[in-house]
Amino acid sequence: MSKEKDKQFVREITPQSEDFSRWYIDTISKAELMSYSPVRGCIVFRPDGYELWENIQRELDARFKETGHRNAYFPLFIPESFFQKEKEHVEGFNPELPWVTEAAGEKLEERLAIRPTSETMIGHMYANWIQSYRDLPLLINQWANVVRWEKRTLPFLRTSEFLWQEGHTAHEDEADARKETMQMLEIYRDFVENFLAIPVITGQKTPSEKFAGAVDTYSIEAMMKDGKAVQAGTSHYLGQNFAKAFEIQYLDRENQQQYVHTTSWGVSTRLIGALIMVHGDDRGLVLPPKVAPVQVVLVPIGPPKTRDVVIPKTDELFGQLKRAGLRVKVDDRDQSPGWKFNEHEMRGVPIRIELGPRDIENGQAVLVSRVSGEKRVVAQDRLVEEVQALLDEIHNQMYANAKAFLESNFRTVDTLDEMKAFLEQQRGFVLAGWCGSEACEHQVKEETGATSRNIPFEPRERKSTCLVCGSEAAHTIVFGRAH
Secondary structure: OOHHHHHHHHHOOOOOOOOHHHHHHHHHHHOOOEEEOOOOOOEEEOHHHHHHHHHHHHHHHHHHHHOOOEEOOOOOEEEHHHHHOOHHHHHHHHHHOOEEEEEOOEEEEEEEEEOOOOHHHHHHHHHHHOOEHHHOOEEEEEEEEEEOOOOOOEOOOEOOEEEEEEEEEEEOOHHHHHHHHHHHHHHHHHHHHHOOOOOOEEEEOOHHHOOOOOOEEEEEEEEOOOOOEEEEEEEEEEEOHHHHHOOOEEEOOOOOEEEOEEEEEEEEOHHHHHHHHHHOEOOEOOOOOOOOOOOEEEEEOOOHHHHHHHHHHHHHHHHHHHHOOOOEEEOOOOOOHHHHHHHHHHOOOOEEEEEOHHHHHHOEEEEEEOOOOOEEEEEHHHHHHHHHHHHHHHHHHHHHHHHHHHHHOEEEOOOHHHHHHHHHHOOOEEEEEEOOOHHHHHHHHHHHOOEEEEEEOOOOOOOOEOOOOOOEOOEEEEEEOEO
16 A cells, blocks of 8 residues: 555544544544434444443542442433422423423323433432431432433534433531532542543532532533633532422431432543543544553564564564553554554554564564654563553653643633633633623623633632623633533
């Protein structure tokens, strides 16, 4: 295969600078992460895409269980009356709810919603399960699919049906519930930064952006390479709102009936879209090593007559890497090395190992980093150690690159005019003062298309005046346009 044909492999991916949205669709399609389904707004997860979710799920599930949470599963269908019990909750979800009105050829006595989230169903069950303070805290997580009939969809980031986890806990008092809320937010932050190599801004949502029915909502916000925001995870303190709506009471230590305090928290397959948009480049995917379906690919090279020498050694090294717990594969297909290199770069494999007859003679192998493109010649008897070290380097470099991008596209402004000027000239986030008025927050959205992302716990600077009305700032807030 000619070099020209090798290069054509990547031509099917639109450059990010030309059209970022088109680049995203081209990349996830070419890398075979998903296919469109015949149902509007829904996708089929292909094996590589689903394995990304499996790796995310496996790591998070272990972290949840380490903190005492257990998995359960609740029904997909939720009676309409359940939603009516928590007014703010139903108002928040009503536009996105699909309803089942008929089954087995008969009209249902009560409409059933297809699960958009499970607070109401779980609240109903908790009312049956919780009787005494001895039953608390109740720490449950669910891995499930949910349906929200989105008007505007984008694979992984926003689809009519998506996969997620939703944690739901019940506690004796507010202090314990708030501790749980913040603990789970920190688990998300640590996971996204140290597993997915994505830097995030951690903070509290404004009242207009909080979860429907929550007292307080907290989030981690990430910046994509087009400067837009993706909410990477949320944790909600629900207070006693759902407890009172569903009569979740317990007998306390003084034999008095009390309402529990509840929380909920979740992340979804949106994380797959985020890691693609944060790390990808014009050659395709760049996958963080800890989540990549294939961490290392071995590519034997050389003329056919050397195959009897190269393949056995390749298989031997494959076995060593596999026994070390690495996700590794051998690509010995009948394609040119250039074609294989392009394909594995496009698929985001963190490390490529090239092994030819001369490498066999010299007892060495060539490691190539997907992130830097650096080639590193290493001794075969140290291959496992060298690969593990390079995977760590790649993770750190990916995080550093994403952090540098975030910092270089983040501005502090004093006025709405400054914010508009920045967003007209450049992509990114804005840090500004806010008086706390919903009217001022709404005006920012109307005039810039940016929404409040969160009130960061650790802003780089404290602002004293509101960017809209100029009055005293109650908060320093991050604004950004979102996917």
